[in-house]
Amino acid sequence: MPRIEIRSFTIDVTAELLEHFQRHRKESGVNGIHFMPFAPDDPNGPMGISTDKALLPLGNLGWQRWFYARDADSGNIVGHVDLKHDGLSAGLHRCELGIGIETRYRGAGLGRQLMETALSFARDTGSLAWVDLRVFANNTRALALYRQLGFTEIGVLKDRFRIGDDSIDDIVMTLRIHREGQTEAV
Template identity: 35%
Template sequence: MNIAIRGAAETDLPAFFTYLDDHLKDNGANGTPLFQPMPRGASRFPAEKQGSFVHGLATPLDGAAWRRLWLALDGERICGHVDLRARTEAAARHRMLLGMGVDRAARRCGLGQRLLDTAIAWAEEQPGFGWVDLEVLSANEPARALYRKRGFVQTGEIPDLFRIDGETLGYTYMSLALERQAG
């Protein structure tokens, strides 16, 4: 695989949404841990959330609902993604939220680390931001280990936040202080 990572544009979103639907088929399937708080049989990217990507990519960084997205591409095929988005709380605009995923065929080859490095490098260049936060299902140890390896630290956990498919699942909160702290 010759995987390139690049920023996404609005024209990439239809293919990205198709990729997400396929990616979510792995949510808790075949030994893969749940990575989204949704039942295994209903793991699809909700149509109402598609608008947050369309709107977010077009929103400037000083806007309340901005979002930036990077795609990992093997030729034309999307094999991973990472996004950063604004926190919804006005007093927390110096922080951003991270989301990411890697396609089943591209896991365990360092792509997750590359995607994180891409997003964090971008975040460090943006004035006014000091933190990257994320939320991960506590049972998803492979993801938590990747985040710890990149320097994220656990800042909290809510046990029994979700009950999905008969399982009780907690949510872990992790944060990374950017090297160039906001003032």
């Protein structure tokens, strides 16, 4: 088993994180299993990290928080989880979670660890009431993990994406972490 360490994003790991995103991006669609809304040959890709937003104080519009998992033996970043605010003043009590782990490191509990790191952070803020996420309906592993952590399905965008011959339903899930949460931007 590789030795894995989980850390909060700091600016000095930006290049390594981008390398991890590139490896991870290439894995979506392999063997017809998509977890990102991009065909393998699509020149576009996910938004990824905004280093400015990742360093914004909580409560500022558009804040992001990123945590990464590093293989302590190879030194490579091999997984990440992120929380993003949508940029709206009226939405400061919610954020959206994203997660990704490189193939070799999946199925060994790292997803659960990264999720728990992000959710623990979200609970400790005291300013968040809800954590939302979206997941492709055929992503059984991710769905199992989210359900185990208490996320509930609140809707499905049928036929949300079409990649090649595949039509993909996108499930919206949410987790209530506090009754209150923030009501104003700082």
